[in-house]
Amino acid sequence: MKQGLWHRLDIIARSLSPLAITLLLIMLGMVPLQIPDIAPIIPALALIAVYYWAVHRPELMTVWAIFLIGLFQDLLSGGHVGVGILALLLVHIIVDTQRRVFARSSFQALWVLFAPVAAAAMYLMWLLNCLMQGEFLEVGPVLFQYLTTVAAYPCLAWLFAQAQKVLIR
């Protein structure tokens, strides 16, 4: 009986690990690195995480988890609440509706596919921010962050793959 309870807790803890890793990454992304001009172009880590888990283990990255991640990120970053949530949900919708394409893709192909997905999400964020602000925002910073995000994908995807091997069986 006791064994059964621990076993079940173990399974729950393991299935929560994608969510926990993503929340931790969002916090780590905020640590001041004392490097000039890095803050504005730091990659959108949550975007990469949600994409990766939505492709590889969709049952562990549910819409509820995505909502929680987006809300946490929006509240912590001080940006407009809801904008990040909608962008992450868009990633979920794209991956979910095109599951056939994503499920068969290799590591490199997933990186290539990530580029348009991230572009759509960042574009939505820019659009919603413009709407909330009531004026057109500079495109430059968004473009830079988009490029660093796409560039950071393989590195983080490799990390997630290791986590997937160790934590989730």
Added chain:
Amino acid sequence: MYRRAGSVARLATPVKAWAQRFALLLLIGVAVALMLLDKTDSVVIERARTLVTDAVSPLLEAAARPVATFSEMSERGTQLVAVAAENAALREQNERLQHWQAVARRLEAENMALRNMLSLAPDPALHFVTARVIGDQGGAFVRSMLVNVGNQEGVRRGQAALTGEGLAGRVAEVGAHTARVLLLTDMNSRIPILVGGTRDRAMLAGDNTGQPRLLYLEPRVELKVGDRVVTSGHGGVFPPGLPVGQVVSVREDGVRVQPFVDWGHMEYLRLVNYELPGILRSLEESKTPGNGR
């Protein structure tokens, strides 16, 4: 597998898919509702923000310290290489500053005497709270920093945040032990300033780029590159005369200012408590019931 699973599974799968679709629609609706709530500057959203930042601040603080130590060490290493040249430059600068100090002393005395003659109301005393930067917001849409002091340490909304070089921003949200500083490059930052030797009034407005713009300049005002920008103190929230930056470009489409602050090495911020007695203070308190204590 699917075909052999029987009628329950055949029925369950569409139900599950339907439930998921419903959840997705529901959450999109909630997100849009949150955006509308945020648009109305709701106290609820601000409370939620400060709750989250207060909750994660111990973790951020723990992570920020080793990073700061490491960057200090590496910086010290690079400084060692250039120490001789820097020493010579500093000697020269010291001599120049000695001269400036003499001038400043004389002007200070003269200023005091003139103020006495006019019996000008004295400026309120400034109090500083020094805060450690524990969070540096990454991303393209917000320019803000989290610091490790809050309501309990006497930080209030609207206070100016300074580094040794000049103004960095203002306090936008205050939690129990954390506060968010909106940097002057953020698109929501508006700071009343004076520019140039003629001290013309204008508004410094951030737009998420490194160099904020000047708004509401009078058309007759002539500015040139290198003009100093200081806070004006209009509005009574900031002390007047804090150094902000200097004009770097004057073009048809606008004037841009390069802040004095070194964004790359912001480890501590000084938060200035500049309280005008009387009417402004009570006005501030009635405007922000969520922060009143």
